[in-house]
Structure formats: structure tokens, C-alpha cells
Amino acid sequence: MRAMVIDDSRAMRLILKRIAGQLGFEVSEAANGREAIDQLAAMDTPPELALVDWNMPEMNGLEFVIAVRADPKYKQMTLMMVTTEGEQGQIVRALAAGAHEYVIKPFTPDAIVEKLALLGLVPNGAAA
């Protein structure tokens, strides 16, 4: 399976790439929503999973989720927000826009694994 990590922080992309890679994902990365959209457009098949930060320059994570959900080509993509935006209202906005799951930073690898297991993307008991 393939995953795309979308975050403007290189450190955070590295952390998430490490976790997803250890779970067996082939991982690509983008520094903001616009860059991710451009990469998706160039792919024959979109990745199964995108891990999406919220606060990013150019195109933020919520705008990315809305753009992806508006395009039927990407209807199979699972979108997980990974962000510091922890208020209930923000979580509701992201889920209403089409995100499947929501993880608040800081997170442990186990928190990511648990959410991916809930989504059926990794087996229960998987470890990163």
C-alpha cells in the first residue's frame, strides 16, 4: 500500500514517514496541500492513505481535504488529519469535509497505528 505525508515541517514528515514505512507503506511526501494535489495529478493511481497536517502555507490541510473529496478520482483515498488543531469545532469541520480520522499532535507511533487499525489499513496489533 502507498501513503502520502503532507506537512510543511520536514521533521514531522520524517517522523510520519518512519512510522508509515515501518507499517509497510511506500511513502511519498509533500510540503503543502498544493504540492500534494500536483503530485496526485501526476500519479496513475492515488495512494490509499494521506496523512494531512492542517496549518500549511499555500494550501492548508482542510482545503486539501475539500479539494480531494470534490474529485471522484480520489474517492478511495483515506484521509487522516494529523494536526495541532485540537478544538472540537475544528475536528468536526475536518470530518464534515471528508477526513476519515483525526490525530492531534503530539502523538506517539501507537496512536497512529491505532487509528490506522480502526480504518482497516493495518492489522490490529501492528507495531511501528
Place this chain on the structure above:
Amino acid sequence: MNVHPGPTEEDLQTIAEQVWASYLDPDGSSPLILLPPEKPSREVSASVSMTGAWRGHVVIWTSATASRHAAAALLGVELEDVTVEDVTDGLGELANIIGGNVKSLVIGPTALSLPHVLISGESGYPQVVEVCKLAGIWRDEPITISVLQSAERAGRAG
């Protein structure tokens, strides 16, 4: 009416513990020791600003060495391999994470800025009051985290 008393030192401590456990000290061998440093340092600052119903800043001040340790831990590289870009990225993300968690403790709606990192420079925040502060020592180096509220807003009742 929702009452938002605002973040406290205890809140900052909880957030810092989560950040250290997740990224800076996952094996528990180098915790942040909450003792006011003898020589606080402002060599490196990383901050995010909030605008909206609550206006202010969350600022991390560290020594240059502590900032390099933080970048090394976040990026999984050796200390001697840390670059200025690594420090900028790593400290900026720490400010983003801590600031985002502080944002959930203040009155909303409030928007969070992208992080700003200053190395070997004087950072100033005019017309603010310090709401709370966490000062400690990590790897024998000083780190301070401050929540600064716009004095205009802080002066208003409620």
C-alpha cells in the same frame, strides 16, 4: 457562557511532557527538568502567534545547543550533522505543536499562525503580558516556554 480561564503553568507542563515523551525523549532518558535555569538563554526563539478572540504568542526560548539537540532528536540525526535549516524546521514544529495545544485552552475562535524562528537574534513582543511560563533544563541546557497575551486584550474584562 463558556469560561476560558486560559492556560496555566500546569497546562504548559502537561503539554511539554507529551511533546518530550513523543519526540524529544521517547525513551525517558533525557527529561525536561523543571528548575529555573541559572542562565536562561534567548539565543534561539521559535514562536507562533494567535489572532481572533484571543491574541498573543507562544514562544520557546532556548540556547543554541538545546535547539540543536531538539532538531537532532526530531530528525533522528547526529548532533554534529544538524544544520541551521534543521533547527529552523524542528524548533518551528515544536512551537506549532505547543502553540496548537495552547490554542485549545484559550477562548475562540482563534487562528494560529505559521511558526517563526529566530536564531542569534533579539525577538521582541511589544505590549504583551506573560500569562504563564515553564522554565527548565534539558540536556544541561536552558529552555523556556512562555504564553504571552496581547496587553490590550488581557486588560479587558473577561
